[in-house]
Amino acid sequence: MNKTRDKRFKKDYSKRDILEYIKGVSKYLGHTPSFREIDDFPGPSARTIVRRFSYWNAAIKQAGLRPQVKQLLTGERTYIRENWRKMTDKKVAKKLGTTSEVIKYYRMNFDLWKNKKGTARSTFRKQAIKLYGESCESCGVKFCEWHHFVPRSKDSNDWCILCPTCHAAVTRRLVKVERRSDIHSKLAPFVQKLYSGIKFNSDNGSSYT
Ligand SMILES: [Zn+2]
Structure with missing residues (x-):
């Protein structure tokens, strides 16, 4: 049967x-x-x-096609790393048979930033250090992080250099810092009060008064 x-x-x-x-x-x-x-x-x-x-x-x-997976394959990740500066996301996506959103998502996750001209985020970071020095603008500790008052702003007036401690105080909203002058008027007194036992060196010109 x-x-x-x-x-x-x-x-x-x-x-x-x-x-x-x-x-x-x-x-x-x-x-x-x-x-x-x-x-x-x-x-x-x-x-x-x-x-x-x-x-x-x-x-x-x-069949020579790309499987429908959200995750990028190892060879594809290498391809993006090698070509993200030279090519637009759209072109890279077309080459890999995926969408440009996937490429962008990968870049953002791995700090491969670019603006329209193709300049990387690190250029701005260097610019920030050149402008405001390598030490924390609040307490003078020489280990710096780059903080934005306005998220993703490209205006140098919206940036400052902070140490991890001060940076954490700002990002956790313990102190409200909205402009550069707030670093000296609000953040520095707060951090000093918090760590009153520790003496900060202020040879970069920071003052707490
Ligand atoms: Zn600091």
């Missing part, structure tokens, strides 16, 4: 047929078909494909 049923209904697709079919569907959709999407088309079903290739993504890879 089973044998006759198989003969009547089961169509035999070769692996090659299946790969050509996946490529065709991908071309029609404009992206890698998902397991669910493939069943909207006439041809081998998703289950048949998985039976033949063991894994859905194995078939996708053999």
Whole structure:
């Protein structure tokens, strides 16, 4: 019984047929078909494909397509690191067969910043250190972090250099610092009070009065 049923209904697709079919569907959709999407088309079903290739993504890879995964693959991460300065996110995304949002998300996560001109975040950081020195502007400790009063501002008046302690006091909203003058009028007295036992050196011109 089973044998006759198989003969009547089961169509035999070769692996090659299946790969050509996946490529065709991908071309029609404009992206890698998902397991669910493939069943909207006439041809081998998703289950048949998985039976033949063991894994859905194995078939996708053999068809020369990029699996639909949100995570970037190792080679793709290297590609972004090597090309993010030379190419736009859109171009990199097209090359990798993903969206520019994915590229941007990766860059932001790994501190690969660029503005329209392609200047990196580190250039601004250097500029901030050049302007305000390497020591904390509040307490004079020589280990600096770059703080923005206005998030992501490119105006140097919105920046200051702080040590990790002072920076933490500001970012945790223990002291409200909205402009540069607040460092001396609000932040410095607060930190001094907090660590009254510690003597800060103020050779960079900070004053607490
Ligand atoms: Zn400090």
